[in-house]
Amino acid sequence: DSGVTQTPKHLITATGQRVTLRCSPRSGDLSVYWYQQSLDQGLQFLIQYYNGEERAKGNILERFSAQQFPDLHSELNLSSLELGDSALYFCASSAPGRERGGGRYNEQFFGPGTRLTVL
Amino acid sequence: AQTVTQSQPEMSVQEAETVTLSCTYDTSENNYYLFWYKQPPSRQMILVIRQEAYKQQNATENRFSVNFQKAAKSFSLKISDSQLGDTAMYFCAFMDYNNNDMRFGAGTRLTVKP
Numbered sequence: 001d002s003g004v005t006q007t008p009k010h011l012i013t014a015t016g017q018r019v020t021l022r023c024s025p026r027s028g029d030l031s032v033y034w035y036q037q038s039l040d041q042g043l044q045f046l047i048q049y050y051n052g053e054e055r056a057k058g059n060i061l062e063r064f065s066a067q068q069f070p071d072l073h074s075e076l077n078l079s080s081l082e083l084g085d086s087a088l089y090f091c092a093s094s095a096p097g098r099e100r101g102g103g104r105y106n107e108q109f110f111g112p113g114t115r116l117t118v119l
Numbered sequence: 120a121q122t123v124t125q126s127q128p129e130m131s132v133q134e135a136e137t138v139t140l141s142c143t144y145d146t147s148e149n150n151y152y153l154f155w156y157k158q159p160p161s162r163q164m165i166l167v168i169r170q171e172a173y174k175q176q177n178a179t180e181n182r183f184s185v186n187f188q189k190a191a192k193s194f195s196l197k198i199s200d201s202q203l204g205d206t207a208m209y210f211c212a213f214m215d216y217n218n219n220d221m222r223f224g225a226g227t228r229l230t231v232k233p
Contacts, residue, residue, distance in 0.1 A: 042223035
């Protein structure tokens with residue numbers, strides 16, 4: 001158990017719908033990362049938040065958005081869903097103290113993922 | 120942009136034998152981290168080992184070790200004394216000092232046979 005929780009575990013919905021995935025980071029972690037893993041592929045980085053602010057953006061579609069709340073939990077919103085959005089969505093968190101460009105590494109701890117199926 | 124390539128989609132090994140998984144990457148950065156993650160059927164992402172690019176010594180964690188060749192941009196994972204519980208997808212990942220996001224390879228599915 002990494003200490004990162006994600007809800008729900010499974011989500012089945014229809015094309016065109018909107019869903020919200022939730023992530024609670026480990027206690028004390030300020031950074032939250034979202035990744036998408038399509039069937040039998042590697043993880044694709046979507047977006048990172050640090051203490052409530054967007055820190056880095058990857059291959060995130062305009063139909064997707066995220067936010068991190070004052071209690072540090074994060075939500076990933078997926079709208080106008082398409083069949084190709086079916087995937088496993090991971091959240092990860094890391095401890096504070098890693099400065100951009102500073103080279104200090106803080107391990108990312110992954111949650112169990114949310115499996116989204118779009119029918 | 121950094122890319123990570125795993126050229127072996129599937130591999131198998133006999134229990135107690137040794138297997139090596141390959142990974143190459145492309146970057147213009149000099150300082151970065153490399154990782155191997157294991158993803159068993161449960162889908163949980165488990166960090167196996169990491170390597171810091173400025174360290175010449177190859178990282179080891181019990182039965183897991185890496186062969187890091189910085190000039191060749193190669194980062195292979197060696198699993199010694201393979202166990203049935205090592206059966207999983209293995210992902211190579213890259214992260215540079217200036218960004219916090221990780222770039223993953225497509226993965227290698229490893230099967231350990233009894």
